[in-house]
Amino acid sequence: MENLGLNLIITKIGGIMILHLRPSPIAASMYQLRDVGADAIILHGPSGCSFRTARLLELDGVRVFTTGMDENDFIFGGSEKLDYTVKYVIDYLKRNNKKKKYIIGIVGTCPSMIIGEDLHLPCKKYSDDSVIIVPVEVHSGMGDNTIGAIKAMEACLRAGLIDEKEFERQKYILQKATEVERKRGMAKNKYLKPTNEDDLEKVIEVFKNLKKGVRVLCVLNAKKETGYLFAHPLIEINRYMERRGIEVINIANLDPNVGLKKIREDAKNILREYRKRKINIDYITGGLDEYPITGEKVVDIVKKVGGDLVVVSGVPHAVPIEEVSKGRITVGISDGPRLYYPIKEMYHYSIIELDAHAKVLGRRTLVKSRFGEVLRFISND
Template identity: 40%
Template sequence: MQYIQPRPSSIVAALYTARDLGVDLAILHGPSGCSFKHARLLEEDGLRVLTTSLGETEIILGGQDVLEKVLIEAEEQFHPTRMAVVGTCVSLIIGEDMEAAIRNSGITTPTIAIEVHAGFRENIEGVMAALEPAAEAGWISEDELDRQRRLLAAANETERLRGAACKSYIQPSRGDLKHVVAARLMECVREGKKGVAILNAKKETAYMFADILLALHETSPDADITYYANLEDAGLDKVRRDAARIREGLREGGIDPELHGALDEYGAMGETFGTILQEQAPGFAVIAGVPHAIPPEYTEGIEVFSVTNGPRQVEPLKAIGHEHVVVEVDLHPKTLGVSEIVESEFGAVLRSMQ
C-alpha cells in the first residue's frame, strides 16, 4: 500500500531495539538533526544517543574518520557496556562502512553496526536491522531471532488489517470523551454485568495501560470482572524486566491476572484473547493497549471499551464495532524511563467517579 500519512521510522525502530538489547550508547551516523526527538526521548530511558553530525564536507569526502573519532570519544568519556552505530539515509547514500570504522577505531566495548535508513516503508525493517547483527554478535540466540521475526510479522499484519496502516490515510481523532465512557463503564458494573479486562500492550506502553486495570479494580473491587494480561516472562531482557515490574504493580493493587503472551507478543495475541472472550461471553470488555489485535468476530455482541494511544487508531476500532474508544495521547513520553505503573488519564477519570 502507498501511504499518504506519516509512518513510523525504521531508524527510530532500530534505536528502540538497540535499547531493548541492552545497548546504553548509540551513535547515529548522520546529520545532527536525524531522529532528534526520539533520540532525546530515549535518553530519558537510559540510552545515551550521540551523533557524528555529518555535513556537506562529509557527504562529499566521507565520514568514516569522524565516526572513528566519535567511537573513541564515546568509549573514553562514557564507558558504555554495549554500543551500536546506527545508520541513516546519509550514511547509506555515501556508502559508509560502519563495520570497518568500528574495527579501525580500536575500541574494546562490544559494538554492533546497524545498517538502516529511513527508506523502508515498514518500520519493522529497522527492528530486524538491529536484531540480525545482535544475533551475529551472540547477544541473542538464533531461536530468539526467529521468534522476533515471527512476532514482527504478526504485528505488521495486525496493523495492516485493523490498525493505523489499514488505509492510505486515516483522520486522527482524540476518541470519545473520557468522562462519558467512564460513566457508561461504571453503569455496566452497577448493573451487575459480567466483565473481562484485557491488557494487551506493546512493551513499555504497558506501564500506563496497566493502570486502566488497576483503576477498574479500585473502583469496582467486588464486580464480576476477570483480568488477563500479556505479561509472561519472555523476550529481550528489557521486555522481561518491564513485565516483571508491571506484574508486581498489579498484584500490589490487588489484581493477579491470568497471563497470556509476553509484552512483545501483542500483535500475535488476537486469537488467544478472542477465544477467551468467546468462552467467557461477558456483557462488556475493557481492552487496553492494542485492542485491534483481536479480530472483530470475537467481539460481536460484547460492549467493548477500548483504550489506545494512537489517534489514528480510533477510526479503525470504531469500524470493527468497538463502541467506546478513548485515547491516551501523552502515553509514550510518560512511559519512557519509568519502572512502575503510571497513572493514565482514563484511570484518573474512573477514580474520580467513586
C-alpha cells in the first residue's frame, strides 16, 4: 500500500481505507458558517481551494473571498494577505449591506494550516460591536468532513453565536452522521462504483398496480436544504394517491424550532409548500439537521401505523428500514451515483436524484425532482 502513491486520494475512515473521493472538512465548515448566518467567508489559501463549494455558497447569498496564497506565501507566510483581505471584506460588507452586525468566517486550508498561519490575529484587530470574526482552523487532511463542521461549531461557540447546549447537540448529530455513512452509506466500502442505474421505471409500475385499501407512508428524512428537492417526490406521491383514493401517511423531519438559523427557516419554507397543496404532515420526527438520528423514530412510527408501501426520500440509508421491510414494499430516494447500491442493499427499490445539492442552493421554494416529474406526467395520462 505504501508504494502505490495513493496518499492524496486515500482517506482512512473507521479503520477502512476509502479509495473514492469524500467530502472535505473545509467545505463542511463553510456550510456550517452559512447556517449560523455568516455574511462572508474568507478562505485563507490558494484561489482554487474549495472552488466549487465557494461558488455554490454564493448562490445562497454568502460572499466568499480568498486570500490567494501562492508558493511564495507557503514559504514566507500569508499573514499580510489575510490582514488585507479581512479589511477589504469588512469594507465591502459595510458598503453593500446595511446591517448593525456582520459575521465573517475565516476558514483554513491545507497550506495555511500546514505552515501554522494564525487565523485568530484578525479577531483581535478587527472585531468590534459591528463585526464578529469566526476563525476555523481546518484542513482537508483531518478525516471525516463532519470534523470540519464540528470545528466550525467550536469556533461559533467561542464567538458567542451558539450556546453550549446547541454546540453539544450539533456535535452529537454530526458524529451520528459520520456513523451512518461509515455503516450504511458512502464510507462503508473501500470503493463504491458510481452508476447511472436506478429503479424509477420499476417503482412507477408498482404505483400503477396499487389498489384501493392499501396504505402508503411518505417519509422525508432529508439533510438540510436538500429537503427542497426531496420533498417534491413525496408531494407528487400524495397527489397521485389522492386521485386514486389511496390513503397516505406523511412523516417528515421538519421541526421548525430545531437547528441553526437557516435550518429552521428551511423547515418553515418546506412546511409551507406542503400546506399550499393541502397536505398534512402526520408525524414530525425532528429537525432538518437531525436526519442521522430520526431514522429510529421513523421505524417506530411504521411499526405503529402499519402500511403496505414505504417511500423514504432524502437520506434513506439513515433509516433502519430492514426492521420493518417484511411484508411491505420499500423505496429509497437519494442523491449521488455512488449511493444506488448501498440503498439497494436495504430497500426493495432505489431511485437516484442527481446533483440534488447543487439544485437547491439559493432556493427557498420547492425544487422539482426527476421522479416527481415522471409521476406527475403519468398521472395526467
